[in-house]
Amino acid sequence: MGDSILTYNGGCVLAMAGKNCVAIAADRRFGVQQTTIGTDTTRIFKINDRLMLGLTGLRTDVITLYHRFVQRLNLYRLREEREIKPASFSNMVASTLYSRRFAPYFVEPVVAGLTEKGEPYLCAQDLLGAPLFAQDFVVSGTCAESLYGTSETFWKPDLSPAELFEVTSQSLLAAVDRDCLSGWGAVVHIITLDGIETKFLKARMD
Amino acid sequence: MASIGTGYDLSATTFSPDGRVFQVEYAQKAADNSGLTLGVCCKDGVVLAVEKILLSKMLLKESGRRVHLIDQHAILAVAGMGPDGRQLATRARQECEQYRNIFRAPMPGHLLAERIAGYVHVHSLYWHVRPFGCTVMIGALEEKQGPALYMIDPSGTFYRYYGCAAGKGKQGAKTGLEKLDFRQLSCDDALLELAKLINEAHDESKDKPYEMEMIWIKSDTGKASLVPPNLIETVRQRAEQIAREEEMAD
Numbered sequence: 001m002g003d004s005i006l007t008y009n010g011g012c013v014l015a016m017a018g019k020n021c022v023a024i025a026a027d028r029r030f031g032v033q034q035t036t037i038g039t040d041t042t043r044i045f046k047i048n049d050r051l052m053l054g055l056t057g058l059r060t061d062v063i064t065l066y067h068r069f070v071q072r073l074n075l076y077r078l079r080e081e082r083e084i085k086p087a088s089f090s091n092m093v094a095s096t097l098y099s100r101r102f103a104p105y106f107v108e109p110v111v112a113g114l115t116e117k118g119e120p121y122l123c124a125q126d127l128l129g130a131p132l133f134a135q136d137f138v139v140s141g142t143c144a145e146s147l148y149g150t151s152e153t154f155w156k157p158d159l160s161p162a163e164l165f166e167v168t169s170q171s172l173l174a175a176v177d178r179d180c181l182s183g184w185g186a187v188v189h190i191i192t193l194d195g196i197e198t199k200f201l202k203a204r205m206d
Numbered sequence: 207m208a209s210i211g212t213g214y215d216l217s218a219t220t221f222s223p224d225g226r227v228f229q230v231e232y233a234q235k236a237a238d239n240s241g242l243t244l245g246v247c248c249k250d251g252v253v254l255a256v257e258k259i260l261l262s263k264m265l266l267k268e269s270g271r272r273v274h275l276i277d278q279h280a281i282l283a284v285a286g287m288g289p290d291g292r293q294l295a296t297r298a299r300q301e302c303e304q305y306r307n308i309f310r311a312p313m314p315g316h317l318l319a320e321r322i323a324g325y326v327h328v329h330s331l332y333w334h335v336r337p338f339g340c341t342v343m344i345g346a347l348e349e350k351q352g353p354a355l356y357m358i359d360p361s362g363t364f365y366r367y368y369g370c371a372a373g374k375g376k377q378g379a380k381t382g383l384e385k386l387d388f389r390q391l392s393c394d395d396a397l398l399e400l401a402k403l404i405n406e407a408h409d410e411s412k413d414k415p416y417e418m419e420m421i422w423i424k425s426d427t428g429k430a431s432l433v434p435p436n437l438i439e440t441v442r443q444r445a446e447q448i449a450r451e452e453e454m455a456d
Contacts, residue, residue, distance in 0.1 A: 079317060079320075080314055080317065082350070084309075085311065087310055087311070088309040088310055088311045090310075091308065091309055091310035091311075092308055092309055095307060095308045
């Protein structure tokens with residue numbers, strides 16, 4: 001086992017866009033290859049009321065990078081006296097990853113947020129910071145291929161927050177059930193201009 | 207004023223007994239030794255103007271530029287030692303570029319001014335470098351705050367201004383600037399006002415002929431650009447004409 005360092009701990013993140021809303025969801029498994037040792041992990045971190053960051057990959061790098069971004073965000077807030085825009089934050093993530101081009105952080109981030117006007121912003125990156133911008137959905141993690149499949153099937157444009165929650169949850173659950181390294185619980189956050197709503201899903205605990 | 211800085215003025219790392227750093231003050235004198243430099247923050251943009259004394263008839267016009275484009279949304283004008291100002295403009299460009307690389311957004315004016323002021327200040331802390339002998343004005347267009355103007359002197363002190371002046375004749379120019387209503391002033395009107403102020407400050411008999419350099423950022427285009435030479439010539443002619451009319455009226 002252990003063909004890739006990115007699959008060592010397992011886990012996945014999915015983010016989808018609706019009408020003036022985005023949803024970002026993740027499983028809650030933390031494992032060491034085949035052994036599951038945690039079922040309450042947080043992979044999605046709040047940046048501000050309109051922006052969330054999901055990180056899959058090696059757990060230690062996820063935690064390190066999360067602290068690094070919090071540090072940079074706090075300094076940004078102090079210097080600029082305003083909240084960061086999703087596009088700027090996403091670029092900051094990308095340039096942080098690329099700064100370690102020859103000794104990378106083994107994470108694959110997903111940035112999901114709303115612009116000031118309320119338009120959805122989605123960006124997924126690989127471990128070197130190559131960004132992928134999408135208008136519909138972005139995925140990351142050990143079951144990324146399955147997530148692409150389920151999302152492609154269920155997603156349609158202009159979903160309301162309630163519909164988006166349903167579509168995101170179903171896409172995530174269907175995909176993680178086919179992956180032994182993901183699952184063990186799920187969490188979904190829906191971001192609208194009014195705030196962030198968090199829901200925990202009842203999932204197969206295997 | 208002949209300040210007796212004996213002994214305390216040999217290096218920037220020495221304070222005098224009355225709490226002054228003479229090297230920085232001498233640098234400020236170097237900055238005051240240039241042609242008049244003016245900056246105005248209008249309701250729809252920022253305009254910077256420089257009175258560039260032409261030292262020789264052999265000099266090609268438009269060379270030895272003292273106004274610089276820093277980024278699409280930022281401009282810089284130099285009063286004082288040209289090469290020092292050039293160095294600061296280069297630094298400002300690097301800061302803006304790096305900011306864009308990391309955040310994919312234009313660098314806010316107050317941050318740029320702070321960084322350049324910090325850079326200027328750091329050169330007053332060490333023995334082996336000398337302070338910058340120039341005052342720079344930075345004009346920036348910020349998304350939320352709108353047009354902003356900052357002036358940084360050789361000590362690294364900077365403030366945000368509606369209008370500021372540096373170089374020879376700055377006292378008279380400041381009085382002239384105070385008369386302007388910045389809330390109503392548009393960039394196009396500002397061009398003429400600045401031309402008039404430079405024209406007044408310039409003494410035909412004593413000083414050599416001068417060229418006017420102007421640079422601006424207007425809110426409608428959102429892009430910084432040099433004011434075209436024919437427009438500068440137009441406002442200059444108009445300013446000189448107004449001056450002649452006022453003289454004849456007296």
